[in-house]
Amino acid sequence: IQSLADDSLTVRTPQGPRLVMVTEETRVLRVAEGRKEEEASLEDLQRGMGVAVFGSFGDDGRTLTAKTVVILPAPR
Numbered sequence: 001i002q003s004l005a006d007d008s009l010t011v012r013t014p015q016g017p018r019l020v021m022v023t024e025e026t027r028v029l030r031v032a033e034g035r036k037e038e039e040a041s042l043e044d045l046q047r048g049m050g051v052a053v054f055g056s057f058g059d060d061g062r063t064l065t066a067k068t069v070v071i072l073p074a075p076r
Contacts, residue, residue, distance in 0.1 A: 001049045009045060011053060020053050021065045030071040040071055050074070 002010045002017060009020050022042055030040040045051070050072040055065045 001045060001047050001051060004045060004047060011051060019063045020055070020069070021063060022069070023065070026055075026066045027068045028071065029068065031073060033073045037070070042069075044071065045069065 002012050004010075007022060009022065010017050011020055026042065028040040028042055028044060029037040030044065031037050052070040052072060053064060053066050054068040054070075056067070057064050
């Protein structure tokens, strides 16, 4: 995560930064190493975290509306 706003976050990808829109329906999960995923919230998201985002792209091909954001374990 490069930056956060109330209804969006910007993530770094190999193709460059992508804007991710989040809504009240966006599900947030945390994956802890060696354990099953657990529910998290949008408030748990922080700059610098690694995430996987699942959703649908808008017409511009750069903006993603997130259905699910998965917080990944920090690298060792």
